[in-house]
Amino acid sequence: MIKIDAIEFAYGKQHVIRDLSFAADAGEVIAVVGPNGCGKTTLFNLIMGSHKLSKGTITVNNKNIDEMSARERSQLLACVPQNLDPPEGFTVGELVMMGRNPYLSLIEWGKPEDFLIAEKALLKTGLTEYIDRPLDYLSGGERQSAFIAMALAQETQILLLDEPTANLDLRNQAILMSLIKETSRQNQTTIIMAMHDLTLAAQWCDKLVMLLNGSVYAEGLPEIVLTVDNINKVYDTIVEVQYSTEGNRPIIFNIEK
């Protein structure tokens, strides 16, 4: 599906990503974790093609993304960035329809099936009643959902979410994560998320990729990656890890004084 192979990237002389490799299969939910500045957002920008790789390759379905047009890439990869910049004066429905742009020619404003797909994305994210509401009037969490609905309407094989739960309360975190899980299972979508909440990542993701200084420090099942040693080393802190009674998933407590 998506294969990231020994990529490197530097801002000027500062190496942000070095020799980073991992792969994800169809239908997998992956969390990329690591401390601030470890290269998560840069990695996403590289996958989306907004930065050029200095070395290595990223391939989707065995095709190098560097050789794809913006349009081709937008039909395979969707991204919800961390800092959302909602366009002023637009409604939720109008925003979600923008997700259909990769499939529309210059003179098309949307075929009936495009509206249907947009509507299904709204239904999935629970925003059906918000169709005509201006984005400016939504709460942070609702706005986040609107952008996720737009990405769902893009109907891509790979979905990148940068800190999707950052603005959400406990209940909405769970609702969003189950939506993500369901999407990946139903449509065989590969979902890659940058996450700070390790317990949440452990609970919902199939696989974790832990970054340190721009390369992969540990990778695999949550219980394998989220060990006390790994976390203490990567985050430079002191934690305690316990395991949930249901599913034996790691729960992380920060005990640094």
Next chain:
Amino acid sequence: MVYDTCSNQKLSYSNKNRTIYIRIARRIVVGLVVILAICIIASSIGAVYIPLSDTLAIVINKIIGIKVKTNWPEVSESILVNLRFPRIILAGIVGAALSISGAAYQGVFRNPLADPYLIGSASGAGLGAAIVFLTGLPLLALGGGLLPVAAFVGSIAAVTLAYFIGRCQGQIGISTLILAGVAVSSLAGAITSLLMIKSDPNLRPLMSWLLGGFSGSRWVDVFILLPYVLPPMIGLVIYSRLLNVLQLNDLHAQTLGVNVNRTKTIILLAASLVTASAVAFSGVIGFVGLVGPHVVRLIWGSDYRHLVPMSAILGAGFLILADLGARVIAIPTELPVGIITAFFGAPFFIYILKTKKRPQGN
């Protein structure tokens, strides 16, 4: 907020939104009818009042070509056909042009205050046109094209300059762009004045042209202007959906498959061509590009698929009425139309400045 994943709810959005073409088309038709009514009423009013019934009869006979009553005074017909009709139509086209390019500039720069006048595009076009005026080249050289082409070059140069001055680390703030535009505008204005002082004392045509206005408009102006403004205006309407996507930030728009740089360049070129052609025939008139699009925003929201065509229609109506004001407020003299547009436009500018929600950059 509840995520409802059950899928047997009735899907109504698709039905509702399938009709977006129809809704927009209906608004455009209604808008055009209103503009036609404004044109006819504006034709009746002036230094010489012509009864509405005569105006209507003349329109139907002369323009549509159906014979109805023909007992109007000959002088009325002459005033309408030779003076007022071309003037009003030219004002309408220029208003539509300035307003649609205002909407396009606002979309590309993601800046609600962008207006051909405020970002320097109009003054740049003015300078380009003034150079042609003063070099004594025949104005109708290149099939009437010299003036618009010179204005176009000036307009593009000014917008590009303002853009690069206002840009800071790849970001461009709302206020910096306007400040840069004002600086470029002043510079272009100063050069224009300098050129005037250094040249022939017989400057009356240039002076009155620089003040902006439509007195002395002829049918030939309308016919020369139309082929310059109509194709890029249609282009802007076609690009209106992409203007929507450009309202996301550039990186995000790119992930939706938009070639951001190419799209922005095309829209800027089209908007500048429209502005330049309008300025070449009317002089520099401010604020039309601000009033038109913002009235549309207040009524119908920010969707550019409505905003672009409806801005053109509202801009046309606004400038026809402003020109009517310029003609009749101080009879027998005429005011420069720019005074009227500034009178309405400046408070608008202040209103937008005070209510804009996103203090971008600096």
